[in-house]
Amino acid sequence: MTEASPFVAAALKHVAVRARVDPLTGEESPETWGASDADLAALEWALRLGERWSMPVLAITVGPSPAETVLGTAAAAGASHLVRVEMAGDAPSRSVATALAAALAAYPGGPVVVCCGDASPDRGSGSVPAFLAHELGATGALGLVGIEPGERGVLAATRRLDRGRRERLRVTALAGAPAVLSVEAAGVRLRRAALPAVLAARDAPVEVIPGPASRSEPEARVRTVRRGPYRPRAKVLPAPAAADPRARIRALAGGRAERRTPQALALDPEQAADHLLAYLRETGYLS
Amino acid sequence: MAERFDVVVVGAGPAGSAAALVAARSGLSVLLLERGPFPGAKNMFGGVVYCRILDTLVPNWWTEAPVQRWVTRRQTMVLADGQALTVDFRNQNWGSEPYNGATAYRAEFDAWLASKAEEAGATLVCSTTATGLLTSESGRVHGVRTDRPDGEVEASVVIACDGVNSFLAKEAGLYPNWSADHYTVGVKEVLALPSAAIEERCGLGGDEGMDIEILGGTGGVPGGGFFYTNRDTVAVGVVLSVAGLRDSGRRPEEIIADLKAHPAIAPLVRGGELVEFTAHTIPEAGLAGMPRTVGDGILVAGDAAHLCLAAGIWLEGVNFAIGSGAFAAETAVEAIRAGDTSARGLAGYRRRMANSFVLADHKKLRHAPHLILGERAQTRYPRLICQLAEQVFTITNPDPKLGVRRWARRAMRDSGVRLHELAKDAWTGWRSFG
Numbered sequence: 001m002t003e004a005s006p007f008v009a010a011a012l013k014h015v016a017v018r019a020r021v022d023p024l025t026g027e028e029s030p031e032t033w034g035a036s037d038a039d040l041a042a043l044e045w046a047l048r049l050g051e052r053w054s055m056p057v058l059a060i061t062v063g064p065s066p067a068e069t070v071l072g073t074a075a076a077a078g079a080s081h082l083v084r085v086e087m088a089g090d091a092p093s094r095s096v097a098t099a100l101a102a103a104l105a106a107y108p109g110g111p112v113v114v115c116c117g118d119a120s121p122d123r124g125s126g127s128v129p130a131f132l133a134h135e136l137g138a139t140g141a142l143g144l145v146g147i148e149p150g151e152r153g154v155l156a157a158t159r160r161l162d163r164g165r166r167e168r169l170r171v172t173a174l175a176g177a178p179a180v181l182s183v184e185a186a187g188v189r190l191r192r193a194a195l196p197a198v199l200a201a202r203d204a205p206v207e208v209i210p211g212p213a214s215r216s217e218p219e220a221r222v223r224t225v226r227r228g229p230y231r232p233r234a235k236v237l238p239a240p241a242a243a244d245p246r247a248r249i250r251a252l253a254g255g256r257a258e259r260r261t262p263q264a265l266a267l268d269p270e271q272a273a274d275h276l277l278a279y280l281r282e283t284g285y286l287s
Numbered sequence: 288m289a290e291r292f293d294v295v296v297v298g299a300g301p302a303g304s305a306a307a308l309v310a311a312r313s314g315l316s317v318l319l320l321e322r323g324p325f326p327g328a329k330n331m332f333g334g335v336v337y338c339r340i341l342d343t344l345v346p347n348w349w350t351e352a353p354v355q356r357w358v359t360r361r362q363t364m365v366l367a368d369g370q371a372l373t374v375d376f377r378n379q380n381w382g383s384e385p386y387n388g389a390t391a392y393r394a395e396f397d398a399w400l401a402s403k404a405e406e407a408g409a410t411l412v413c414s415t416t417a418t419g420l421l422t423s424e425s426g427r428v429h430g431v432r433t434d435r436p437d438g439e440v441e442a443s444v445v446i447a448c449d450g451v452n453s454f455l456a457k458e459a460g461l462y463p464n465w466s467a468d469h470y471t472v473g474v475k476e477v478l479a480l481p482s483a484a485i486e487e488r489c490g491l492g493g494d495e496g497m498d499i500e501i502l503g504g505t506g507g508v509p510g511g512g513f514f515y516t517n518r519d520t521v522a523v524g525v526v527l528s529v530a531g532l533r534d535s536g537r538r539p540e541e542i543i544a545d546l547k548a549h550p551a552i553a554p555l556v557r558g559g560e561l562v563e564f565t566a567h568t569i570p571e572a573g574l575a576g577m578p579r580t581v582g583d584g585i586l587v588a589g590d591a592a593h594l595c596l597a598a599g600i601w602l603e604g605v606n607f608a609i610g611s612g613a614f615a616a617e618t619a620v621e622a623i624r625a626g627d628t629s630a631r632g633l634a635g636y637r638r639r640m641a642n643s644f645v646l647a648d649h650k651k652l653r654h655a656p657h658l659i660l661g662e663r664a665q666t667r668y669p670r671l672i673c674q675l676a677e678q679v680f681t682i683t684n685p686d687p688k689l690g691v692r693r694w695a696r697r698a699m700r701d702s703g704v705r706l707h708e709l710a711k712d713a714w715t716g717w718r719s720f721g
């Protein structure tokens with residue numbers, strides 16, 4: 001990146017992407033750390049925007065040194081600049097956003113677009129992108145499922161709305177008037193990094209910026225007073241068609257539903273392959 | 288231009304990490320490739336590691352290795368319908384340094400061992416599959432191809448530690464006698480139970496563990512069973528001959544369900560909640576299934592070299608993998624320094640293995656797999672042993688006791704065992720185990 005070249009940024013969180021849940025106590029212990037699928041999608045969009053607009057891509061994370069793993073992933077995929085803001089891993093969203101915004105705004109050239117995942121899998125509230133947009137004084141387009149880069153600084157974005165509707169957005173962004181995009185883990189997958197890039201990424205330099213001195217939540221006009229227990233989102237199921245209420249309940253509960261009993265077949269490989277293909281066709285996986 | 292390393296190790300299982308550790312410690316540049324997102328992510332086993340082999344590689348390994356429980360109680364159990372005869376050995380010495388066997392989770396153990404290789408200077412790259420070998424016209428291996436863009440890596444020596452059914456060893460032409468009959472499939476359930484329940488049911492204290500190897504109990508499919516204790520889970524599973532399973536028309540999960548319902552096992556697993564179901568093939572033919580382990584520019588170690596020892600009371604693979612991986616690396620270092628990485632330059636590998644437990648145990652136990660997976664050892668002998676025990680312990684008053692000779696004759700008749708077969712198998716067993 002030349003001294004003052006505007007850039008596209010991807011903000012990535014180092015997070016427990018899989019946790020082990022003790023089935024007896026419900027206690028969770030983080031198992032696999034990395035970037036969430038949504039963050040990886042954000043990185044891919046950032047790389048595509050950077051390629052299309054010929055801008056460098058900066059990957060940034062907030063957290064202690066193990067968080068640099070996600071920057072390694074970004075470097076291998078093509079991010080040219082890596083920044084870690086030194087802060088505790090469990091800092092509140094608002095502080096994270098403030099730290100991110102300060103680091104990005106101070107970075108030479110300034111961000112044109114900042115891509116973030118929509119919500120982290122550690123039951124994140126998804127509020128960092130909104131806070132970040134606020135702190136940067138940026139346009140915010142949140143919860144996106146697709147981005148089409150247009151001319152430099154212009155992009156079309158698709159957002160998922162309730163009840164299956166979609167919304168198309170046209171976003172313009174400039175250095176000094178950037179846009180913050182939060183994306184769902186949908187539509188893209190992070191590109192597969194080339195082996196030389198993976199090897200080189202191990203030694204890629206990471207700039208470490210000290211985070212804000214105080215970890216206390218900045219004065220806010222909206223404060224969380226109480227947080228209820230986690231409840232998975234309700235899944236909307238189409239109402240069963242039967243006229244009889246009992247039949248509808250049975251259909252919903254899956255009782256007496258017709259099930260195929262597992263079969264064990266002794267076939268030669270060719271017959272086995274035919275059988276599998278037929279099954280996949282029958283069940284709609286292959287057309 | 289392709290990347291270049293002195294040694295490329297394929298697979299960060301125990302064999303690969305041990306190989307990478309030894310090669311990196313000798314100052315060579317080492318690339319350790321793993322297809323899973325982290326070492327151990329794709330691996331499973333029954334559950335006991337015998338780490339004596341680590342004493343020299345990682346001194347005081349027991350202070351840092353991620354161990355679930357130290358095995359202080361070993362049982363060999365013979366099962367027949369509604370019957371079980373158990374040899375139970377308890378040894379408190381195994382519960383303290385330098386320990387003997389330990390239960391562990393592969394995701395933790397493999398990741399730990401790979402971190403040791405990294406500490407020694409090896410470069411670990413995960414989520415990367417070696418898809419083939421780079422070979423010269425003469426067939427000399429000089430690197431590997433991976434599934435990443437620009438994914439070719441040159442190396443003076445490739446060490447294939449890619450586990451059972453090694454595609455790399457096959458591609459190098461080292462498996463001329465490959466046969467599906469040389470493999471079994473291991474299937475296991477991990478069941479969550481409170482640690483206090485595990486300790487109470489198995490008569491264990493604190494961090495002590497129990498290991499049961501089971502003969503019979505596989506519904507007539509040649510194989511065996513196992514039960515291991517972790518901190519707050521137990522592993523119960525079966526190892527089944529692939530051909531036998533196919534011919535039986537049964538599904539492995541049905542066979543595990545039957546094993547769990549056996550009165551000798553049911554009280555141990557009662558109330559356990561299924562948290563994991565895994566399956567994996569095992570190279571079980573011993574010496575008979577072993578490939579050539581050395582080629583021009585390539586060495587094969589661990590399960591890839593069919594080095595897992597499955598001999599009834601012993602199911603050991605991790606220690607054989609670590610041992611062979613370390614020997615492969617020592618040989619590679621020596622050959623690279625001598626400037627000859629041809630098959631001849633790498634011939635010391637076979638010698639190193641032959642001079643250690645790795646090949647010596649296999650040689651000694653070469654007849655064991657055939658004996659143990661045979662129909663008699665699988666169905667008739669468990670029945671014989673249990674019937675004999677039943678007669679010995681059933682009080683038939685007012686009839687007098689018949690005496691061992693007559694009980695044995697009756698048990699042999701009822702279980703369909705013939706004396707000459709028994710004598711032949713006893714001789715084979717003696718030659719193997721004696």
Ligand SMILES: Cc1cc2nc3c(=O)[nH]c(=O)nc-3n(C[C@H](O)[C@H](O)[C@H](O)COP(=O)(O)OP(=O)(O)OC[C@H]3O[C@@H](n4cnc5c(N)ncnc54)[C@H](O)[C@@H]3O)c2cc1C
Binds near residue numbers: 320323566
């Ligand atoms: C059911 C069961 C129970 C067992 N119980 C025990 C036991 O109690 N004690 C014991 O000591 N042993 C046991 N074993 C045997 C033991 O698990 C193996 O012998 C041992 O894991 C072999 O180690 P390895 O490193 O050779 O292979 P693996 O552990 O299989 O490791 C191979 C590694 O290579 C990677 N890989 C494969 N192909 C590629 C590729 N192309 N590119 C990159 N990476 C690749 C794999 O992801 C894996 O990480 C058991 C096995 C089974 C299946």
